Amino acid sequence: MDSGIEGTLSKFADDAKLHGVVNTLEGRDAIQRDLDRLERCARVNRMKFNKAKCKVLHVGRRNPKHSYRLGREWIESSPEEKDLGVLVDEKLNVSWQCTLAGQKANHILGRIKSSVTSRLREVILPLYSALLRPHLEYCVQLWGTQYRRDMELLE
Numbered sequence: 001m002d003s004g005i006e007g008t009l010s011k012f013a014d015d016a017k018l019h020g021v022v023n024t025l026e027g028r029d030a031i032q033r034d035l036d037r038l039e040r041c042a043r044v045n046r047m048k049f050n051k052a053k054c055k056v057l058h059v060g061r062r063n064p065k066h067s068y069r070l071g072r073e074w075i076e077s078s079p080e081e082k083d084l085g086v087l088v089d090e091k092l093n094v095s096w097q098c099t100l101a102g103q104k105a106n107h108i109l110g111r112i113k114s115s116v117t118s119r120l121r122e123v124i125l126p127l128y129s130a131l132l133r134p135h136l137e138y139c140v141q142l143w144g145t146q147y148r149r150d151m152e153l154l155e
Helices: 025-044 095-115 121-137 145-152
Strands: 008-012 015-019 080-083 086-089
Antiparallel strands (some): 008 015
């Protein structure tokens, strides 16, 4: 599947993501060639892409927002997409992801408060660690400064 791909192809389970820098017409054409290669590969191997789930996420302030197709169908553009549980938008803004995590954490805290009568540290701390903390720490590495610096290069 990766053979001859010019951009970066990321795969996880049954998901595949193609990305690359598109600040010239050559970059746009390279992405379209990669999509054509992926479509041919799928056809040869009798596989199908779920084209309804295929989206283009344009990242960067000066992104020309080109249109792409997979086979004969144009791929819809989207201002944000969820990727492995992480909400990514075209500005790489993490505030909405943080808001959602905070809302979920508050909901869990409410459940703990209403269902546990004890307020002892040795009772509450394990519940907090097991039920609440994972939601607050999910993908925290993603928001690190190195990732942000790498993504700023795309702008």
